[in-house]
Amino acid sequence: MPTMKLMLAIAFLLALPWRAMSGQAQDLAHVIDSLRERVSFWDSAAGYYDSITRADVDTVRVGGFAVITNGADLAAVEDAVNELRDRFIPIVGPDTILFQDKYFAVLGRGSHVVTEDIILAGLITDNITSQLHDAAQWYFGSETGRQFQSWLGPRVPITDSIAELPGIYEVIVLSPLTVVQRCHSGDIDACGASLALGLHQTPEEALRAWFNAADRRFLVGQLRPQWDYDLGRRADQTDGERRCIESESDADCVRILAGLYRSGMDVEAYAPGTNFHPSLPLDFATHSSLAAVALELGGDGAYSRLITSNALEPEARLEHAARASIDSVLRTWHAWVLRAAPPSVEVQPRSAWVTLFWVVVTAFLAAGSSRWR
């Protein structure tokens, strides 16, 4: 029997590293799967690219733009490119070299694939302008550099991003976060914090600068909105989340939000259908609106300056593009956002008077009718 116990002990000891190795193997399997997915993605992209060279394609050239197309109406593509250039020129300048040799391949349906010098954009024959516009935003977004793009989100704004300000107004007014409410009230420093500006060494430092403890608790509380009625608590809530919300442990709140910040922008998991991210006070569309205001202020060449700036911090890039201080850019943005407020729900007095006027007119017309005469 002692021999048996000894053998069991040896087997147990041998199993420990095997178990550890099994865990490592699982991690490696995940990595391999992930790499396989990437290879498959790029294989597909390369196949798509190759098909361009093999297919019977036409190239439409307008200025620095070149659009490869295999079926779309060439005149329509040319019009679309001209329109796109017209949108860019006011901010980039007519002599820009940014568009040199940038190819837009318009071929069949599919998601955007940005490679070194080409954008493969899905074909929408009835709205080529919108498609190219969309593709250009993605393309130039990728040119701004990883750090700036992590602040800006995937798209670089083009001038008509200003048209999205009413939506931004709605986001700001509806936000329950203290910092955003202060921004709405006109605190420009709070606007800077709301837009995730400012130099911060770590996500923890940034999260402490942007939010107060109550806001951080609120954000963590929003992570898993499903309620488990059987257990009488929120579904899948972790111990850390419970400590943050129920015990008001701020350290846990910061740790959770910083983890989310570091893990990337897995937006859809937390707020389906929006580009809200729990670690940022405002969404990427709002950041993009600030960049759009900076481009408007900067005028000619603003786009080039935004893209070619070597500055790492978003505020420095925006200052460079706008040729104005970040405070000035933020003040203008704040004023424009407030100006974009939707019209009042109330009936305007003039509208009421016009209605009453027509009521009286129609009543007189009815009284004067010759129906029985």
Place this chain on the structure above:
Amino acid sequence: MLRIILYSQWKWSRGWLLPVAVVGFAIPYFMLRVGYSGERYWDAAGLLEQVAAWGRGYPALAAAIGLLVGTSAWIHDHRGDHVYALVLPTPRWYYVLLRYTAGLVLLAPAMITVFLGALTATWFTTLPAGIYAYPIQLAARFMLATLLAYSLFFAIASGTQRAAGAVLTIVGIVVVTQLLAGIAGSDLNVLEAAFDRITIWPGPLEVFVGRWMLVDL
């Protein structure tokens, strides 16, 4: 005399006035209950979209009530070849005024139920931060729109067939012109221009195209 006319118009229209009043009371309830399912703040934007979508029901309801009350005021006169009106010792304008006033009284229940529905629905709903209820403003817009629709349809229904024909001819000319312009490949948009002319200040129907929001920023 007003009482008799009011009673007769009530008898002709009570079959659908009551259901319409119930609908007017219920819209705000569904508007808020369907649109708002929690307190997550990204729900607030969805709530506003739902309220805007349901809000389109109000101008439609106002137009429907105006049409029903306005035309039903005259339908029995037309059927009886206006004999009843002709035997009354009153001038026509006075008779029209009585019919018009009776119709106005019948509009009141629908207006009141819309106001009460809006008031109670918002009273029992906890709105997210930044969103406010506007039951009085909504009821005021509904009242004006209903009044205008009623007056328009009342005037058209009280007129001769020639007058109704003239209105239809104008509408027909606009539609046909638009069709011809489309066939000829012209960018002319008569329908849109006509619609803008009557719905944008100082157009008579401006009140119909405003913001029908029970809750808003």
